[in-house]
Amino acid sequence: MSQNLSIRPMLCPPGNGVFTVNTAKERKEELHQLYYQEKNPQKVEEQWLKSLEKLKDTKLALLGVCSDCGGGIQRGANWGPLFLRQSLYNLNPLYKNPNFVDLGDIRVIPHLLHDKYLNEATIKGCRKALYNDESSKLPVSPLSQTEEVLNSFYELNPQGKVITLGGDHSVSYPAVKTYLQHKLKQKKKVALIHFDAHTDLLHERLGIDLCFGSWVTHILSDLPGPEYCFQLGIRSSGKDRGHWEQAFGIQQFWNYEFKKEGAKKISQLIIEDLKKKGVEEIYVSFDIDALDETEASATGTPEENGLMVDECLNFLYLLSEEFAITGADLMEVAPFLNMPTKKPKINPEPQATLLAAQSILNFFVECML
Numbered sequence: 001m002s003q004n005l006s007i008r009p010m011l012c013p014p015g016n017g018v019f020t021v022n023t024a025k026e027r028k029e030e031l032h033q034l035y036y037q038e039k040n041p042q043k044v045e046e047q048w049l050k051s052l053e054k055l056k057d058t059k060l061a062l063l064g065v066c067s068d069c070g071g072g073i074q075r076g077a078n079w080g081p082l083f084l085r086q087s088l089y090n091l092n093p094l095y096k097n098p099n100f101v102d103l104g105d106i107r108v109i110p111h112l113l114h115d116k117y118l119n120e121a122t123i124k125g126c127r128k129a130l131y132n133d134e135s136s137k138l139p140v141s142p143l144s145q146t147e148e149v150l151n152s153f154y155e156l157n158p159q160g161k162v163i164t165l166g167g168d169h170s171v172s173y174p175a176v177k178t179y180l181q182h183k184l185k186q187k188k189k190v191a192l193i194h195f196d197a198h199t200d201l202l203h204e205r206l207g208i209d210l211c212f213g214s215w216v217t218h219i220l221s222d223l224p225g226p227e228y229c230f231q232l233g234i235r236s237s238g239k240d241r242g243h244w245e246q247a248f249g250i251q252q253f254w255n256y257e258f259k260k261e262g263a264k265k266i267s268q269l270i271i272e273d274l275k276k277k278g279v280e281e282i283y284v285s286f287d288i289d290a291l292d293e294t295e296a297s298a299t300g301t302p303e304e305n306g307l308m309v310d311e312c313l314n315f316l317y318l319l320s321e322e323f324a325i326t327g328a329d330l331m332e333v334a335p336f337l338n339m340p341t342k343k344p345k346i347n348p349e350p351q352a353t354l355l356a357a358q359s360i361l362n363f364f365v366e367c368m369l
């Protein structure tokens, strides 16, 4: 319970993570009505707080991080968690499941990324704004808050699993890092399966080391070795597969290889390798732009010739038959973006992207509950 209290100030009820007064009010209320059968803010807060009492024993928790400050081309993924929950809960009435808790959203200050980039005066001011206490010890930036919340969750509930909803892909930095460090403590050997059109293997971007294009680089040292990182669906890169594999020691399966060999063959190759390495559990990080732009264009950098939802689900299903998936995230869904794509638009957006995301998320839930 003490841990619940210490993380409580960094969180708010599900759907409320984007700080607004009136924007999207109806949409937030619609989610609360669905989840809590209630839209009165005080009563929603009461029910949400009560549900946090189950954190210690829950099998699965969901966390929303409405931050797109780590993105840098087309933003808008801060709205991901609100829309993703709505589409997930419409399909799967998880709010009735006693083994599930929605942790809510991180209370994001949209101008911040990580506390290490801030000076003392700014941290003080933000602590006053968020916690009404300048001398609070709590972090104030979304990546730092996420790290603190997830560390506390794993400490409180070592067997608990988390699905994190972003946000831009920098949010995976604290989500994956806390997971890997927790598994290391448990002496569990784990691997990372990363779906993306991009490698996210920059060292820094414009001098900033933690962002959507660089988060993978900074979690590699927390894996048993870089060869425990597998990237799938890569196709938008200035350098070829050989460059990344040699420079970082990771393994990649680009979109054309996945298409040529098929989900079954690729999964067999990876499963065999994971077994040889003695891997016990898997974390899946899913950037929605791994999917083809005809299935998911409501994202910051949609790319053509991507993977199809069914291919990804086939792959994930085969993987989950052999290994427990004990951590997952879904990133970069930006529902208000509707960029023109290079192929004729078959599906209206953002419904197509949300439908694709719904299938992936529901798969995570089904195999982690």
Ligand SMILES: [Mn+2]
Pocket: 169, 196, 198, 200, 212, 287
């Ligand atoms: Mn990414």
